[in-house]
Amino acid sequence: MGEIDYRLFQSKDFLLANPTGDFDLEQSKKTLLELVTMAKSASKSEIMLDLRQAYGPSLSLEDLHGLVTMLAEHRSSFNHAIVILVRSDEQFGRARFAELCARNSGFLIKVFLDFESAVNWLQSLVPL
DSSP states (O other), X not given: XXXXXXXXXXXXXXXXXXXXXXXXXXXXXXXXXXXXXXXXXXXXXXXXXXXXXOOSSOOXXXXXXXXXXXXXXXXXXXXXXXXXXXXXXXXXHHHHHHHHHHHHTTOEEEEESSHHHHHHHHHHTSOO
């Protein structure tokens, strides 16, 4: 089986709040895009967003969908799949809905609660 190449982005690196403490979607999208673009390799890689430690300003369903949509608009910056790692609380339901919306648009995305399952799924996408 071939090797999987992925880039892991922690929530603390791209989820940003504005001066009033509210989630800043536009700045977060800009920062995530910069990170994805900088991490781009010659072979391209998959994207893994780890939101398990995201506390504080609420990341709404619309916010999460906005981040995924932004990545979909910049598919040339990564290979073809996005993994979202979340906690098993309300984050999971929001992420699953974003997954459904993205899949309905023909985008390959999957939500996981644990890192190992996410890597195994990414590995399953690599041709033999």
